[in-house]
Amino acid sequence: MSNPPNHTHLxxxxxxxxxxxxxxxxxxxxxxxxxVDQNLNPxxxxxxxxxxxxxxxxxxxxxxxxxxxxxxxxxxxxxxxxDLDKMRKWKDQVVSKxxxxxxxxxxxxxxxxxxxxAVFQDSHTLILKKADAEESxxxxxxxxxxxxxxxxxxxxxxxxxxxxxxxxxxxxxxEIPKSLxxxxxxYIGLELGTVYAALGAEVSVVEAAxxxxxxxxxxxxxLLHRRIERIFxxxxxxxxxxxxxxxxxxxRAKLLGVDVPDQERFEKVLLSIGRRPNSNDLGLENTHxxxxxKGFIKVDGQRRTSEPHIFAAxxxxxxxxxxxKATHEARVAVETIAxxxxxxxxxxxxxxxxxxxxxxxxxLTETQARIENRKVRIARFPWTASGRATTLDRNDGMTKLVxxxxxxxILGVGIVGVGAGELIAEGVLAVEMAATAQDLKMTIHAHxxxxxxxxxxxxxxxxxxxxxxxxxx
Amino acid sequence: xxxxxxxxDLGENVDAGDVVKVLVKAGDTVKVDDPLLELETGKATVExxxxxxxxxxxxxVNAGDQIKVGQLLVTLDGEATSDRSExxxxxxxxxxxxxxxxxxxSExxxxxxxxxxxxxxxxQSAAAAAAASASEDQxxxxxxxxxxxxxxxxxxxxxxxxxxxxxxxxxxGPGGRISTEDVKQFARSRPAPxxxxxxxxxxxxxxxxxxxxxxxxxREAMDKIxxxxxxxxxxxxxxxxxxxxxxxxDVTELEALRKRFAPRAEAEGGKLTVTAxxxxxxxxxxxxxxxxxxxxxxxxxxxxxxxxxxxxxxxxTERGLLVPxxxxxxxxxILRLAADLNAVAAKAHARKLLPDDMAGGNFTVTNxxxxxxxxxxxxxxxxxxxxxxxxRAEWKPALxxxxxxxxxxxxxxxxxxxxxxxxxxxxxxxxxxxxxxEEPFVLSLDG
Numbered sequence: 047m048s049n050p051p052n053h054t055h056l057x058x059x060x061x062x063x064x065x066x067x068x069x070x071x072x073x074x075x076x077x078x079x080x081x082v083d084q085n086l087n088p089x090x091x092x093x094x095x096x097x098x099x100x101x102x103x104x105x106x107x108x109x110x111x112x113x114x115x116x117x118x119x120x121x122x123x124x125x126x127x128x129d130l131d132k133m134r135k136w137k138d139q140v141v142s143k144x145x146x147x148x149x150x151x152x153x154x155x156x157x158x159x160x161x162x163x164a165v166f167q168d169s170h171t172l173i174l175k176k177a178d179a180e181e182s183x184x185x186x187x188x189x190x191x192x193x194x195x196x197x198x199x200x201x202x203x204x205x206x207x208x209x210x211x212x213x214x215x216x217x218x219x220x221e222i223p224k225s226l227x228x229x230x231x232x233y234i235g236l237e238l239g240t241v242y243a244a245l246g247a248e249v250s251v252v253e254a255a256x257x258x259x260x261x262x263x264x265x266x267x268x269l270l271h272r273r274i275e276r277i278f279x280x281x282x283x284x285x286x287x288x289x290x291x292x293x294x295x296x297x298r299a300k301l302l303g304v305d306v307p308d309q310e311r312f313e314k315v316l317l318s319i320g321r322r323p324n325s326n327d328l329g330l331e332n333t334h335x336x337x338x339x340k341g342f343i344k345v346d347g348q349r350r351t352s353e354p355h356i357f358a359a360x361x362x363x364x365x366x367x368x369x370x371k372a373t374h375e376a377r378v379a380v381e382t383i384a385x386x387x388x389x390x391x392x393x394x395x396x397x398x399x400x401x402x403x404x405x406x407x408x409x410l411t412e413t414q415a416r417i418e419n420r421k422v423r424i425a426r427f428p429w430t431a432s433g434r435a436t437t438l439d440r441n442d443g444m445t446k447l448v449x450x451x452x453x454x455x456i457l458g459v460g461i462v463g464v465g466a467g468e469l470i471a472e473g474v475l476a477v478e479m480a481a482t483a484q485d486l487k488m489t490i491h492a493h494x495x496x497x498x499x500x501x502x503x504x505x506x507x508x509x510x511x512x513x514x515x516x517x518x519x
Numbered sequence: 520x521x522x523x524x525x526x527x528d529l530g531e532n533v534d535a536g537d538v539v540k541v542l543v544k545a546g547d548t549v550k551v552d553d554p555l556l557e558l559e560t561g562k563a564t565v566e567x568x569x570x571x572x573x574x575x576x577x578x579x580v581n582a583g584d585q586i587k588v589g590q591l592l593v594t595l596d597g598e599a600t601s602d603r604s605e606x607x608x609x610x611x612x613x614x615x616x617x618x619x620x621x622x623x624x625s626e627x628x629x630x631x632x633x634x635x636x637x638x639x640x641x642x643q644s645a646a647a648a649a650a651a652s653a654s655e656d657q658x659x660x661x662x663x664x665x666x667x668x669x670x671x672x673x674x675x676x677x678x679x680x681x682x683x684x685x686x687x688x689x690x691x692g693p694g695g696r697i698s699t700e701d702v703k704q705f706a707r708s709r710p711a712p713x714x715x716x717x718x719x720x721x722x723x724x725x726x727x728x729x730x731x732x733x734x735x736x737x738r739e740a741m742d743k744i745x746x747x748x749x750x751x752x753x754x755x756x757x758x759x760x761x762x763x764x765x766x767x768x769d770v771t772e773l774e775a776l777r778k779r780f781a782p783r784a785e786a787e788g789g790k791l792t793v794t795a796x797x798x799x800x801x802x803x804x805x806x807x808x809x810x811x812x813x814x815x816x817x818x819x820x821x822x823x824x825x826x827x828x829x830x831x832x833x834x835x836t837e838r839g840l841l842v843p844x845x846x847x848x849x850x851x852x853i854l855r856l857a858a859d860l861n862a863v864a865a866k867a868h869a870r871k872l873l874p875d876d877m878a879g880g881n882f883t884v885t886n887x888x889x890x891x892x893x894x895x896x897x898x899x900x901x902x903x904x905x906x907x908x909x910x911r912a913e914w915k916p917a918l919x920x921x922x923x924x925x926x927x928x929x930x931x932x933x934x935x936x937x938x939x940x941x942x943x944x945x946x947x948x949x950x951x952x953x954x955x956x957e958e959p960f961v962l963s964l965d966g
Contacts, residue, residue: 387679387680419594480670480692
């Protein structure tokens, strides 16, 4: 590894879904760029300890569940033999294939990549610290901070016990416990809980809000909740964990809620209570960069911080903490640095929960419309009326449209069901293109597919759904 | 019970304003008359008081927004008001829901029990939702909010590139969808379009009568220069509110000096004309009065001040009116300017002027004195902000120290853009010009 140059035009700190696309785009635009990350290859949490490993395991989990269902269709696979070691190796292969690929792309673009930790010495200088304690100084014209986030902890839950894990630890899949308590009923807790349940653990989930996935629309979550009830042992909503105690052979959790046991014992606990931005040990106090009370770096529409030549993108720059939002923010920042007129104004950043069924939404949700006191119209198409869903034996789904009452524009789309994560893309396009219900209704969707449900939801809006008898409300 | 606070009537024909500062945030508790925001209305900056009391749920405006009377400012969780009936049951009307499930006013979102249907009540506090979010890892709504502009990303980018605020554009598509064409139309129809070079926003010509009815006529195609001039003049005339000040400068002294030093100019390859001297005077004045050396950008509501002084000089050629530009006139001596002028006039008459020679001017001088004209109302060479017309100097009787003397008086006509330059400013500029011409030493004294 060569010594980092003393000066660069642009330095990108962090090579996750914000950092590496930024560096690649900058290089493609002809800018001189240095990319710094603590891992050997680009990828960040998303590739190493987040999106990619979890989706790899979730795919396996889905197969296990589907195999069980196949009994109803006349196919009995019996009880699957799970080789955890092989599964871990498979996951590692997936991760190295992707991270290695990024490393290659980085080299092809002749980007100076440095495996080091970066700390700001002042507004124009970084200190790069390698794992072997070797340090060097790098000055820059522009910087993009893309240091991401890490799992949140709560002081009373932060007991140092090998039985309490966070998402990173959980994805190592060292063993499948007999019982697992998932603290936090958001997407991370539900996804990981799904994996462990498929692999044989008895999973219980505790969520402080009154429902799972608190920010999603209730009608979408309802269908997910029903299925989770069948694969998890317990769902405790409106419940908090008061205390965790390691008793040697297990963890005793004290619960506070209505109609839930006071305490319960679990072999392992997964804390999935949110993530916090990595902004506290970057040396930002040596600059004029401002952060909000949660630690997110404050940025404007171009992702510029309070220092005009320093930008921030990704989880460290604010919600939603999603990889695709990070990538687009990074692009806006780099385009701005390259002198173009860019603005981050995606009106419909999609969110996908990769449980089974998947839940996905984009644009304005019904919940958000209520909070904003905004008048909207809703059109729903239940998958009980979908031909394709029936052939899949997965009628547990629904497609809903949130519409502007006057102009009938699609303001938001919400889907629960198998493949919702893929189907939502049409919704995002519809919202961004300011499509109207009429546009969706008149666009021919293939039959028999789940994508039809999007068109059929639009037909419901006009009262002409063939497969749903409209009742006057 | 959510209460909406809207921007009240501001009186005096004012129906909109710019938010300077928002003084409250979600979570704050306000009483009636507590100030919510500072608003600049063009006449003054005023504080807008709250018309209701309660805890702020949502603030709907930001610093920098332009807001109108009646626009929603904040939503409060406060005392019930007459707004209640309007807002309560319309928030989530749904095609499918046939019943409104009763729900207690729980803090955060609706219950997740399977039998629950989305009801007509609203989730009350954004504060509770925020608290819920701190404890779970839910993908949240994008922090930029939904501005719900009915324009696709590429159209938004296009608008941004040509300096149009896409939210101001009326869309002609279904549901008010905005197309690239709509954005272009909007840009063209604005009072001060950003593009000047090409065919301008000329209003459609009224249909002409058939002149042949009245006698013989002959039609000739307009040549390029004529077309360009017609377009430029129409554009300037229709977009700039112009005012002309007519002055006279006593150039008796100056004329004597001019005659005396003419041979020196000729030795340097120039002709010491009044225009050459005027160029120097004007160039110096432009440094002192920056508004005359600027351009107006109505699209962005900005004034473009230029740190260079290029002056155009109108030249009447066989082909028509051309305005070659003398660059950095403020840095050149009168002799040098005379030489440059000579060269450029020769080029103009020889049809050798390039577009580059005529670009980049900040101000124009147009001299019709040779034709015998006195005062006239020259049209500004858009996108400049002023133009100086010069007429024929004539000997006139004048009273000097109680005695009648013959004095040489030169008419000056200064037209300026009243969007940027007010009468008093123009008067000062003109006064300085006149003074510099009447007392030639002023140029080096105060330049």
